[in-house]
Amino acid sequence: MPDTLPAPALPIGHYGYDQVDRAFLADRVEQFRDQVARRIAGTLSEDEFKPLRLMNGLYLQLHAYMLRIAVPYGVLDSRQLRELAHIARTYDRDYGHFTTRQNLQFNWIRLEDTPDILARLADVDMHAIQTSGNCIRNVTCDQFAGAAQDELVDPRVHAEILRQWSTLHPEFTFLPRKFKIAISGSPNDRVAARFHDIGLVAKPAPDGGTQFDVFVGGGMGRTPIVGVHLRDDLPEEDLLAYLEAMVRVYNEYGRRDNIYKARIKILVQALGTEGYRQKVDAEFAAMNRARYRLPPETVAAIRARFGTPDLHAPDDAAAQLDRARRADPVFDRWVRTNTHPHRAPGYISAVISLKPAGGIPGDATSAQMDLVADLADRHAFGEIRVTHMQNLVLGHVRQDELHVVWQALRGAGLASANIGLIGDIIACPGLDYCALANARSIPIAQKLGARFASPELQETIGPIEIKISGCINACGHHHAGHIGILGVDKKGEEYFQLTLGGSPGSDASVGQILGPALPEDATVDAIARLVDAYLVHRAGGERFLDTYRRLGAALFKDAVYATA
């Protein structure tokens, strides 16, 4: 009987597991169950257990265990999102937190529940492997991959190849420090490729295949560095071999004496771009290239496990959307701010903001997750993407159905029209959860969100990125914020230091410190004055970042400190 059942349809937008992949995951869950049992029985010490639990995404935070679940290249299907909602409801406090690395975190997990949670995740082909530890972490990707008008190559098949290759990699699971790879297929960098250990940009090769731009040695933390361009012509068949060479040089020569100097960015700075490139090239030349070659048949076999959407919109889809926009100015504003052009006629990508005014950036309740899963089934081929800005995306929505989608989102508090605007804030967990924090990031984000709640005001201010970290580790990307906010500790008081001029994109730059840190209760007002100064001095349709780059810091310094 079972073999007469039709094969289940492949998920849209991500790799579909088969029996071999499922068996692997089941073995992994059993391994962890065994480790937890040894820990609870006391035969594993906490010291011995720690690296094992971290390899399964289980952190010990300030108040409880946190479980970080991988969302490979940020793509989920509706079945997976419903399972996450179920886990939130059953094992956590009815919500989850979407992170800047396109993962999902549960903040209130009990150790003894984790094997069961991992087993439930495995039922929907998900895991928490390598979401922590000094290994190659979840590969992040453009949230509009496979949909964006400006894309040259859909990078998700290559992201999946990197996911598989890096999974329990025998040589690279105990690197000097964590290792983060991002991949994009658009000339408009939406993945912060230059702020990753390795950033890849896929593009068409002259022979019709695919090749890659390679960036290396970018990162944030206490030493923010924009990555260097290593080469622009890496052929697809050498993708894995060349990455093996890059990571091996790091494994051999990266510093292990000081965790603050252990990232690859420090090695690349120490050797110089040329010195690092020479070592990689020597390694690449010496290796068994036949063994590590990525043949087109392998790419094709993995591509064949991806479902692709059948895109057919009615001829008048765009006209219907126009009519709906004219009839409803609130909807019209949301379409202006929260959508992205699609490559197929009659389609559009919709961004679901997880940044309601006064809310916690990236949090979603179980009910919201269920609702988004239902909407995805009805209007977006069951596919949901997580963005590194901590929002969600429905990639392929018919333009004539967008109004219905928006109405449903609005009913669930998910229709904030603030994508790319001042309300679209990134904030790390900060002192509310994190043991390393100096200050609470979330309340600042909430207060800023409330201060700039008006959608009219946000649209008037225009594109601006505020990013908040609770300590110098920079999980909130403050270095790459047009306005960055860093929590510092001054004699036990929470203070906030502002940086201006950072950018994560193709024009990547590290923000510069504006002046002395401000007390918590002065920070939001200071930012309001910054924004006012920008509105006075901006020329034409210039973004905040452009005004800052044109005029420099002085006028903003005056605005912040003159009255402080």
Next chain:
Amino acid sequence: MPLLENGRLVPDPWTTLDQDAFLPAAGPVIVPLSRLEEGLARPPGEQLGVALPPDAEIATLRTVLPRLSLVAVTFPIFRDGRAFSQARALREHLHFAGEIRATGKPLPDQYEFLLRCGVSTVALPAGSDPQVWARAHTRFRTAYQPSVRGERAEGATLRRVL
């Protein structure tokens, strides 16, 4: 120190010498890298091994490798993964076919990784439970990348059958 091969305890014929120990003229001995010259000065038929520190450059062994039957790599702490790269370079770049022995403090959960990087034996750290290592040996049936062992690929996929 118990020695593990293919998940099973095996006898260890080798003597490991430290910096100052007397070097016997005959019998299988593992010398520290700094005493390699001395070891090589023994009669050619005598089995010789060398113990590498994690920062040793593998390429410097190129000319002497034919005289060595064993190379020991080490994990000062389990988180220091340089020995994985050393083992792999020995197999892949220098085509070393002798025994590669892991010493120091590797974890049982790293066993598969060690084997797939070319390690053949593990000197078990004090207090290890060989059963846990044996279980780790048979835990996984699939890996997702090629390795020096040249496992069979499953069709055109990246997967390897362990």
